[in-house]
Amino acid sequence: MRALVFGSYGLLGPYILRALGSIADVHPVGHRSGAQRCDITDASSVLGIVDSLKPDLVVNCAAMTNVDACEAEPDAAIRHNAESVRNIVSALGGSSIFIHLSTDQVYPDTEGPHQEVETGPVNTYGRSKLQGEFFAAEHPNSLILRANFFGPSQTAGRTSLSDWVVDNLAGQKPIRLFSDSLFSPLHIETLADTTLELAGKGARGTFNLGSREGCSKAEFAFKIADHLGLSTHNTTVSPSREDPTRAPRPRDMRMSVEKIEAQLGRKMPALSEEIAKL
Numbered sequence: 001m002r003a004l005v006f007g008s009y010g011l012l013g014p015y016i017l018r019a020l021g022s023i024a025d026v027h028p029v030g031h032r033s034g035a036q037r038c039d040i041t042d043a044s045s046v047l048g049i050v051d052s053l054k055p056d057l058v059v060n061c062a063a064m065t066n067v068d069a070c071e072a073e074p075d076a077a078i079r080h081n082a083e084s085v086r087n088i089v090s091a092l093g094g095s096s097i098f099i100h101l102s103t104d105q106v107y108p109d110t111e112g113p114h115q116e117v118e119t120g121p122v123n124t125y126g127r128s129k130l131q132g133e134f135f136a137a138e139h140p141n142s143l144i145l146r147a148n149f150f151g152p153s154q155t156a157g158r159t160s161l162s163d164w165v166v167d168n169l170a171g172q173k174p175i176r177l178f179s180d181s182l183f184s185p186l187h188i189e190t191l192a193d194t195t196l197e198l199a200g201k202g203a204r205g206t207f208n209l210g211s212r213e214g215c216s217k218a219e220f221a222f223k224i225a226d227h228l229g230l231s232t233h234n235t236t237v238s239p240s241r242e243d244p245t246r247a248p249r250p251r252d253m254r255m256s257v258e259k260i261e262a263q264l265g266r267k268m269p270a271l272s273e274e275i276a277k278l
Contacts, residue, residue, distance in 0.1 A: 004029060004055035006040055006088065007062030012101060014154035015192035016059055023196070027053055031062070040084035043091070050091040057199065059099045060088055060136075063129070067105070070125035071247035081128035086135040089142075099199060100136035102146045103129045104183060104210070104253040112182065112254035113214070116146070116206050122248045133206065143198060144206040146255065151188035151278070160188070162278060165221045169230040177218035178240040183253040184214030187274040194264070203263050208255035211271040223275050 001024040007013050008028030020026045029036040029049065036053075039045045040062055050058075064070055064080035085100060092098055106129055108120030121127045136142045150162035159167075168175045186194070191209060198207070215223070218237045225232045240251060257268045 001025065001056045002053060003027065003057040003059065004050070004053055006038070006058070006060045009155055010061055011153055011155065011158050011160050012061045012149065012188060012191065015151075015188045016061060016195065019192040019196045020057075020059070024057065027055070040087060041079045043087040046084075046087040047091040050088075055096060057097045057099070058088060058092060059101070059195070060085065061101050063101070063103075065103075065125070067123060067125045067249060068247045070128060071123055074124045074128075077124050077128040078131065081125070082131035082135060085132040089135055089139045092139060094140050096141065097199060098136065098139045098142045099195060100133065100142060100144045102133050102144055104146055104148045104208075104255055105250065106130045106133070106146060107250050107253055107255075109248075109250045110252065112252040113184065113256040114208070114252075114254065115256045116208060116259060122250055124247070126250075137206070141204065143203055145195060145198070145209040146206070147191055147209040148183050148185040148253065149188045149191045150185050150274075161185075161217075162224060165224050166228065166230070166278070169221070169225055169232065169235075172231065172234055174234045174236065175221075176236045176238060177221050179216050179218045179237050180239045180241070180251050181217045181249070181253075182214055182251065183217065183220075184210040184212070184255050184257075184271060185274070186211050186269070187277045189277065190269065190274060197264065198260075201263065207260040207263065208257055209260060210255040210257055210268065211274050212257060212268050213270045213272070214254035215271060220271075220275075223272065224278060227275055227278060
């Protein structure tokens, strides 16, 4: 099997490459680096690389993920998070499998855990990613996974949320943590392995790919500190609404995992189990 991975040099890409490496001839694709380069906002560039490699499986990890930057540059967000997906789908044959990574930011600012049908993004990033999902769903063999993740970055210059927490706590630097921002992320390795497992089971459609028993981002940082034996004396905990400079965000991004558990035939791990992997 020949696999093509867009966004190979971000946070998730290296883990996807490693998971796929045991079963496929994997071709990593990056915008500015790597053996295969492609501007996914350029339809002709995407068509060229797909025609050249003729992949059986395509995984799209590429995205403009900075929420505040998306709010400031909505046209760029649409190009990178929606139109790029349309470019990939247009270039692919119907027999290829297309796995598209989306986000928990497609959910509304209401109480979770959210089921897959409960979309209602409150910011440009979420709206652009949801539009990308619509394009991905036009492919007959698409698997759309909404996720949030953490874990050690394998890419220079890219820092995950857990990296930021560990680096600041270990360096005893003051950090501000939000008490009302709830989520249910997975360790990146679990996310990559489960993505491969779903592909192997022939899963199609849209799924929440998250942990059970989510928590606030403040609790998340304290759980990491407890696990790694780090001091939290320089932390400040406050509601996210006290920072008016941030783009709007849903305060509860916890995701229901009932649908994906039924697909897998097993329970998803609890967030505490995922933090223990750090």
